[in-house]
Amino acid sequence: MSIDAFDALQNWQLSEQVSLRDEAFGALAYHHGNRRLVFLKSRELVELVRRLGEFDSADEAISALAPADQRDRYVTALASLHRSDLLNGR
Amino acid sequence: MGAESSLRDRFERGLAAPICLTWELTYACNLACTHCLSSSGRRDPRELSTEEAKSLIDEIAAMQIFYVNIGGGEPMIRRDFFELIEHAVGQHVGVKFSTNGTRIDKEAAKRLASIDYLDIQISIDGADAATSDRIRGVGSYDAARRAMDNLKEANFGQFKISVVMTRESIEQLDAFEALALSYGAELRLTRLRPSGRGVEVWSELHPTLEQNRMLYKWLLARPNVLTGDSFFHLSALGAPLEGLNLCGAGRVVCLIDPVGDVYACPFVIHDEFLAGNVRAAGFGDVWTNSSLFKSLREPGNPGACTSCGSYDACRGGCMAAKFFTGLEMTDPDPECVFGHGETALASKRVTIRPLSSPDHSKRVPVALSSR
Amino acid sequence: MTPETLIKGDAPIEIEEIEELLVEEVSIDGLCGVY
Numbered sequence: 429m430s431i432d433a434f435d436a437l438q439n440w441q442l443s444e445q446v447s448l449r450d451e452a453f454g455a456l457a458y459h460h461g462n463r464r465l466v467f468l469k470s471r472e473l474v475e476l477v478r479r480l481g482e483f484d485s486a487d488e489a490i491s492a493l494a495p496a497d498q499r500d501r502y503v504t505a506l507a508s509l510h511r512s513d514l515l516n517g518r
Numbered sequence: 519m520g521a522e523s524s525l526r527d528r529f530e531r532g533l534a535a536p537i538c539l540t541w542e543l544t545y546a547c548n549l550a551c552t553h554c555l556s557s558s559g560r561r562d563p564r565e566l567s568t569e570e571a572k573s574l575i576d577e578i579a580a581m582q583i584f585y586v587n588i589g590g591g592e593p594m595i596r597r598d599f600f601e602l603i604e605h606a607v608g609q610h611v612g613v614k615f616s617t618n619g620t621r622i623d624k625e626a627a628k629r630l631a632s633i634d635y636l637d638i639q640i641s642i643d644g645a646d647a648a649t650s651d652r653i654r655g656v657g658s659y660d661a662a663r664r665a666m667d668n669l670k671e672a673n674f675g676q677f678k679i680s681v682v683m684t685r686e687s688i689e690q691l692d693a694f695e696a697l698a699l700s701y702g703a704e705l706r707l708t709r710l711r712p713s714g715r716g717v718e719v720w721s722e723l724h725p726t727l728e729q730n731r732m733l734y735k736w737l738l739a740r741p742n743v744l745t746g747d748s749f750f751h752l753s754a755l756g757a758p759l760e761g762l763n764l765c766g767a768g769r770v771v772c773l774i775d776p777v778g779d780v781y782a783c784p785f786v787i788h789d790e791f792l793a794g795n796v797r798a799a800g801f802g803d804v805w806t807n808s809s810l811f812k813s814l815r816e817p818g819n820p821g822a823c824t825s826c827g828s829y830d831a832c833r834g835g836c837m838a839a840k841f842f843t844g845l846e847m848t849d850p851d852p853e854c855v856f857g858h859g860e861t862a863l864a865s866k867r868v869t870i871r872p873l874s875s876p877d878h879s880k881r882v883p884v885a886l887s888s889r
Numbered sequence: 890m891t892p893e894t895l896i897k898g899d900a901p902i903e904i905e906e907i908e909e910l911l912v913e914e915v916s917i918d919g920l921c922g923v924y
Contacts (some may be wrong), residue, residue: 450584453528456537458584460635462611465537466912467525505911512914525913540923587923708924749919761919771922783922787916
């Protein structure tokens with residue numbers, strides 16, 4: 429579990445130890461190392477998480493891929509993935 | 519309703535693939551536990567071959583099933599046991615296997631310790647040999663403890679100790695907690711269901727209502743104790759227990775048996791809950807297209823539980839518990855915390871229970887030697 | 890007795906009053922039908 433606060437200005441990517449499986453509602457993410465299983469509940473979030481590593485910061489990724497009026501919601505979502513150790517800094 | 523209940527609803531409608539599935543590798547077993555949910559003992563001659571098993575693993579990996587729970591019978595009896603689990607973890611499929619521990623000698627423990635993405639669950643049914651052996655046979659508890667010692671010595675890391683809650687074992691909860699602590703192991707408690715040979719001992723061994731209430735309080739205070747979500751029927755008592763609190767059968771989990779038959783869950787090895795066979799067109803085809811699973815993914819019918827304010831907490835309980843005690847799916851769970859199940863059982867005067875189909879039990883009693 | 894129907898699970902600590910959380914954690918062991 430990552431206790432450090434999530435910094436959206438840093439660059440992040442999905443950990444290689446995570447499998448992402450598409451579902452009708454979004455995706456299931458499973459971290460093979462720590463056995464955590466996470467339910468991602470929007471398609472936009474799934475795409476954001478998949479492509480996070482392409483952007484210089486989480487902020488930029490959110491601006492590009494998340495619905496415009498839901499920035500905070502998506503930052504919160506990434507922060508909780510970070511807390512569960514699903515994201516790595518690059 | 520908050521976000522969490524819609525998650526539960528979505529899971530009830532089924533997923534692209536199971537999140538986890540139980541795969542019984544063999545019906546062969548060197549023990550003869552009185553409550554065996556798979557009526558194991560004798561190997562079935564139609565068991566999947568090593569090649570078939572590896573193809574199944576390949577398909578499991580391709581479907582992105584995250585985790586496989588391997589059991590039996592006693593899975594370590596299969597000669598290709600290590601080959602199969604190494605094949606699975608090599609493809610990034612997490613493996614937990616459930617074992618009686620009799621085959622985990624020092625050498626096996628070392629080999630297991632070297633395998634990544636592997637969990638081990640050792641089964642006992644009491645916190646001392648007298649209690650546990652009454653169910654599992656003389657010498658079985660000591661063998662399980664030796665396995666635990668061997669895993670610890672080989673630096674395997676954290677393993678799980680799994681106990682089925684019976685009228686006897688439920689009085690030893692603190693002792694199980696202490697045992698797990700002494701090994702740095704995780705404790706797992708699961709529900710006794712009248713499945714397999716369990717149907718013969720269920721009425722004398724299932725916990726009383728008072729014991730269930732006590733267990734619920736004990737578990738509520740210990741969210742770190744694993745339960746495999748098997749006590750969701752007790753969640754009607756108050757705050758929900760940890761877990762999804764829903765029946766996963768055919769929705770997020772299922773069973774593949776040693777001959778490739780696919781059942782809704784390991785507790786319903788019976789024709790009524792048989793979805794298909796992997797030998798026909800693979801596992802994915804059964805998961806996606808079986809009419810049994812499609813019907814399980816329809817919203818449930820509360821039936822007799824409609825008027826009960828707690829239905830949402832327990833969703834009517836466990837299908838297996840109802841089926842093998844002769845109740846209908848629309849009846850209350852036989853261990854309904856409000857006693858509605860007991861009432862239903864009494865009023866039906868059930869004398870004929872659905873027979874479990876494949877019975878691989880040994881014909882003669884088993885004596886476990888010290889080897 | 891009125892049972893609570895809110896399921897606590899492993900959800901993140903922040904609670905958004907109005908909007909559903911986009912991420913929710915479940916336990917791989919919290920699945921009924923696996924022994």
